[in-house]
Structure formats: C-alpha cells, structure tokens
Amino acid sequence: MIEAFEKHFKEKGYQQPTTIQTAVAEPLAAGKTVMGIAPTGSGKTLAFTWPLLPRLEAGAGIQLLVLEPSQELALQTTRVMREWTGLIGLKVQSLTGGANLRCQRERLRKSRPDVVVGTPGRVLHLLDNRYLKLDDLKTMVIDEADDLLTDDTQAVVEDIERQTPLDAQLAFFSATMSPQLAQAEVIFGKDVIKCDVRKQDHSRGPVQHGLLYARTMAQKAQVLEQLSYTKNFRALVFFSSIKTLHYTASRLRHDGVSAASLGGRQRQVEREKVMRQFRKHQVKLLLTTDVAARGLDIPKLPAVVNFELPTSVNEYIHRTGRTGRQGEPGLVINMGDDHDFRDLKHLLADTEYKLEPMSINAHRLTTGKSSRNKDAEPVRSQNNRQLRQGQHRREDSVQKTVHRTLDRFSKPTKRRHKKQRKNKGIRLRHRREHADQ
Known part of the structure; x- marks a missing residue:
C-alpha cells in the first residue's frame, strides 16, 4: 500500500x-x-x-x-x-x-x-x-x-x-x-x-437465520408491520416478483409503515434518494429485488427479510450477505409456510446455515419456538389499531359522501318539483271545495 x-x-x-x-x-x-x-x-x-x-x-x-x-x-x-x-x-x-x-x-x-x-x-x-x-x-x-x-x-x-x-x-x-x-x-x-478465500475469511459477524411462519401475502405484510414497530429494527426486504413488491409497498405505506421500494423503472435520482433515506435511518423497511440490492454495502444493517424465498444457494448468499458485515451481528428472517421451509432446508442442506424457528408477539421476535402458532397472524399494535380506526372513519366518511351524492341525483329534478307542487295545490283546492259542499 x-x-x-x-x-x-x-x-x-x-x-x-x-x-x-x-x-x-x-x-x-x-x-x-x-x-x-x-x-x-x-x-x-x-x-x-x-x-x-x-x-x-x-x-x-x-x-x-x-x-x-x-x-x-x-x-x-x-x-x-x-x-x-x-x-x-x-x-x-x-x-x-x-x-x-x-x-x-x-x-x-x-x-x-x-x-x-x-x-x-x-x-x-x-x-x-x-x-x-x-x-x-x-x-x-x-x-x-x-x-x-x-x-x-x-x-x-x-x-x-x-x-x-x-x-x-x-x-x-x-x-x-x-x-x-x-x-x-x-x-x-x-x-x-x-x-x-471463502474458507479462510472470518470477517463476517454472527448471523442468525430464522423461519417465521406466514402463509399468505397479507400475513407476511402484517409481520412486516409488527417488525417495523420494533425498536431499532431496519431491514432489506427481498422479493422475487416486482409486482408483489409494489403491492406490498403500497399496502405498507397505506398503513403508515415507514417503507420505501427500490426496483422497477425508477429514475436514478429516485433510487439515490431512497438509498440516502435508508442509510440515514429515515426509512425502516427497504423493499427490493435481488438485482437492485446485489453488492450493496449498508453499514450496520440489523436484518434481512426474505418475503419471497430464494430459489438458489447463490441467491441466498447474496441476499443474506447484506447483514452481518465487517464483524457486526445480523439477522435473517425467512417468511413462508411449512412447504416453503421444507424446500429451503433442502436447498441449504449442504451449507453451514442453521435455520431456527421464530415467532413474533407484541413486537418481540423470539427463537426456539414453533414457527406455526397462534401468532401466525400477528395481533396489530395499538398504533396500527389507531391507523385502522382512522381508516374506517375515512371509509365511513366516503360512504356518507357517496350516499349524499346518490340521494341528490335520485331526487326529482326542478321541473318535477314544480309539477309536484302544482299537483299538491290542485289536491288541496279540491279538498276545500269538497268540504264547503
């Protein structure tokens, strides 16, 4: 040097x-x-x-x-x-x-x-x-x-x-x-x-690899919401499908989760802005694909989440390599059902990775428990319930507005109003004449 x-x-x-x-x-x-x-x-x-x-x-x-x-x-x-x-x-x-x-x-x-x-x-x-x-x-x-x-x-x-x-x-x-x-x-x-030097290099920190049961996309999104409320939690969230990525990002942002996406046809300026926000801890979840995030160096990244599981060992290595860099500890969360976990274990059978079951409850991630339990569909936090209540109020407001609009259009027109008043007057006059007789 x-x-x-x-x-x-x-x-x-x-x-x-x-x-x-x-x-x-x-x-x-x-x-x-x-x-x-x-x-x-x-x-x-x-x-x-x-x-x-x-x-x-x-x-x-x-x-x-x-x-x-x-x-x-x-x-x-x-x-x-x-x-x-x-x-x-x-x-x-x-x-x-x-x-x-x-x-x-x-x-x-x-x-x-x-x-x-x-x-x-x-x-x-x-x-x-x-x-x-x-x-x-x-x-x-x-x-x-x-x-x-x-x-x-x-x-x-x-x-x-x-x-x-x-x-x-x-x-x-x-x-x-x-x-x-x-x-x-x-x-x-x-x-x-x-x-x-893969066998001789020991620069990586201790990384824990876990299995967290979530069968549907909705359940996986709920897990991400709970994780986002965990203190000091930040993660790269990997997707195989850009369509699923956009759907999940939209849902999370709608629910008030601090999330951004990296992938698709974003302009370079937008990509740089997203990466800058994530590196400065302004965003908790960065949703991305394998190509977009390959080789990225994000100092002290706490976790990587596989929303959709990788299909090759190399893919798993590159994804999980974003955490546990330069001796720092890391966490890898693999989401899926029993069938997904069986395939992943088979894929990684000849590697050194040890997969442990995980569960999440009250924004706490624990290991060593059955990954399929009553917490498979996470209970929403108080903050999230408030968001949901606000959403319901907005929906009620929208429905009332729609009903008022429909009522307005269903009411008689001005000409019809005039005709009704005229007919009412005629009926009243006939009643008076009949009473006088």
Missing part, C-alpha cells in the same frame, strides 16, 4: 487488510489476471482499489474500467473509489443506465476521467457511439462477476472486452462461483490466478 493510502487507512481506524485484500494485492499490482472469490462484506471493492489505482497516471485517459451489475452498486463503488482517487489526484466518473445520457457525454468530454465505473449496457452504448474510448485502458474489473457473466449480460461484457487493448489486465470479483465464471479462462483467453 502506498504511503498516502496507508496514512488514510490508519485515519479511518482500520486495523489490518482483510484476507481477500491481502491475497490479491501482489498479483493485481503486477498486472496479472486475477479472480478473487470472497464472502460478502469482506472488502472486495478496496481489494482491487488499493493495488490498481497507484498504477494509473493522472490525465492519461481512461485507464481503469469497473463494470457493475446495477446502478446502485456502480454509484456505491464510485463513492468508495473517489475517496481514494482524491488522495493521488485521479478522477473517477460513473456511467449508469437511468442517468441523463447527454450529461454523461458532456462530463466525459470536459472532466476527462482516469477511472470509469459503469453498468455494461450504458458503457457499451457509449463505446459503440464513440463517446467513450478505451485505447489507454490498463485494467478492466468485472465486479459481481457471477452475475455479469450470465446469459443476459455475458455477451455485452464480451463486446466491451473486445474493444480494450490486447494487453489489458482483467480482474474478476465475486462472492460465489458460477459455471460461467469458472470458465473465465476459456471465455476471455487469459491465464487466471484464482484467489478463493
């Missing part, structure tokens, strides 16, 4: 580099093609930041390209790298989909960055339209490589790699190994030094 980095490292209170940071430092600094596999939260971003940045020369063109699978992760990596590039006079720019394309082109032209962090689609678009040039590139980092080297994005990543210099260095980083990532040497035609 260079002197400027070492000084800042100590100022931030770091004790020593993590296992993955130590393992990849020398081969990366030597220009080798490296594959770093380490658990979530083990410091993989800094693992390639520290050895690669000192190799760059300020103002000599784009020399380092980092590809990320999502806008949020690209912006997060940009923030981390900017903290260290500023120490040695380098410039970094993010290029992500969802951001203003014209502004990105202008910034590329005016600021002339040394480092670019982007999503594959936007980077390839700018390359194909000659707004981005990689003639001076020294290193391309494929972060979250198990996700980027899939059927959906692998072709895009390969197209980008073909537009880099032949002698450019490649680096792959991931928390899990996928079949495509295992074939990286064949795909890119380079000898790869593999640094897999």
Whole structure:
C-alpha cells in the first residue's frame, strides 16, 4: 500500500487488510489476471482499489474500467473509489443506465476521467457511439462477476472486452462461483490466478437465520408491520416478483409503515434518494429485488427479510450477505409456510446455515419456538389499531359522501318539483271545495 493510502487507512481506524485484500494485492499490482472469490462484506471493492489505482497516471485517459451489475452498486463503488482517487489526484466518473445520457457525454468530454465505473449496457452504448474510448485502458474489473457473466449480460461484457487493448489486465470479483465464471479462462483467453478465500475469511459477524411462519401475502405484510414497530429494527426486504413488491409497498405505506421500494423503472435520482433515506435511518423497511440490492454495502444493517424465498444457494448468499458485515451481528428472517421451509432446508442442506424457528408477539421476535402458532397472524399494535380506526372513519366518511351524492341525483329534478307542487295545490283546492259542499 502506498504511503498516502496507508496514512488514510490508519485515519479511518482500520486495523489490518482483510484476507481477500491481502491475497490479491501482489498479483493485481503486477498486472496479472486475477479472480478473487470472497464472502460478502469482506472488502472486495478496496481489494482491487488499493493495488490498481497507484498504477494509473493522472490525465492519461481512461485507464481503469469497473463494470457493475446495477446502478446502485456502480454509484456505491464510485463513492468508495473517489475517496481514494482524491488522495493521488485521479478522477473517477460513473456511467449508469437511468442517468441523463447527454450529461454523461458532456462530463466525459470536459472532466476527462482516469477511472470509469459503469453498468455494461450504458458503457457499451457509449463505446459503440464513440463517446467513450478505451485505447489507454490498463485494467478492466468485472465486479459481481457471477452475475455479469450470465446469459443476459455475458455477451455485452464480451463486446466491451473486445474493444480494450490486447494487453489489458482483467480482474474478476465475486462472492460465489458460477459455471460461467469458472470458465473465465476459456471465455476471455487469459491465464487466471484464482484467489478463493471463502474458507479462510472470518470477517463476517454472527448471523442468525430464522423461519417465521406466514402463509399468505397479507400475513407476511402484517409481520412486516409488527417488525417495523420494533425498536431499532431496519431491514432489506427481498422479493422475487416486482409486482408483489409494489403491492406490498403500497399496502405498507397505506398503513403508515415507514417503507420505501427500490426496483422497477425508477429514475436514478429516485433510487439515490431512497438509498440516502435508508442509510440515514429515515426509512425502516427497504423493499427490493435481488438485482437492485446485489453488492450493496449498508453499514450496520440489523436484518434481512426474505418475503419471497430464494430459489438458489447463490441467491441466498447474496441476499443474506447484506447483514452481518465487517464483524457486526445480523439477522435473517425467512417468511413462508411449512412447504416453503421444507424446500429451503433442502436447498441449504449442504451449507453451514442453521435455520431456527421464530415467532413474533407484541413486537418481540423470539427463537426456539414453533414457527406455526397462534401468532401466525400477528395481533396489530395499538398504533396500527389507531391507523385502522382512522381508516374506517375515512371509509365511513366516503360512504356518507357517496350516499349524499346518490340521494341528490335520485331526487326529482326542478321541473318535477314544480309539477309536484302544482299537483299538491290542485289536491288541496279540491279538498276545500269538497268540504264547503
């Protein structure tokens, strides 16, 4: 580590580099093609930041390209790298989909960055339209490589790699190994030094994995409501379906729960606002999908909730890796019924995860009890009952308004009123005449 980095490292209170940071430092600094596999939260971003940045020369063109699978992760990596590039006079720019394309082109032209962090689609678009040039590139980092080297994005990543210099260095980083990532040497035609430290790395804190019985979406939403009233509780809530995510987010907000959503076709400005609110503890529940939240680093996140259970071990690892980072304790809550739990236990049978039954009562989460009990449908809190009473009052008010409106339209028109008065007058006159006789 260079002197400027070492000084800042100590100022931030770091004790020593993590296992993955130590393992990849020398081969990366030597220009080798490296594959770093380490658990979530083990410091993989800094693992390639520290050895690669000192190799760059300020103002000599784009020399380092980092590809990320999502806008949020690209912006997060940009923030981390900017903290260290500023120490040695380098410039970094993010290029992500969802951001203003014209502004990105202008910034590329005016600021002339040394480092670019982007999503594959936007980077390839700018390359194909000659707004981005990689003639001076020294290193391309494929972060979250198990996700980027899939059927959906692998072709895009390969197209980008073909537009880099032949002698450019490649680096792959991931928390899990996928079949495509295992074939990286064949795909890119380079000898790869593999640094897999998953067994040696112990940087993760103790994480408790629980099973909380909730059969229907309504029951699951009620559980989230109760959890949101628990003191100091914050959680990333994972969904497999964007439709279910939007439905649940709408329901929770309607019931007064502090919740926000991340996913779908949100603009980048909206995504940044949501993440900022969650990091500042202004939002208790952040509802998201696997793609949107992959790789996100949220310091001291207390819990992760699987509203819809993952269907693969890798998916479970990436979801649950958002909590218990950097030695902090964490909690994972898996919601479902007996059938869901049986499938999840079978899925995780060959892993080290131990699933414990949980129950919730009066905003208290307890373990070691049967997950299916009288609390399966949580009793609403006093605050929530008041919200419901307010909702009923609003509904009564709406119904009264509707009835008044219907009554008004069901009453006779002005002409009919006039005719009725005329007929009434005629009847009264006839009665008087009859009485006089």
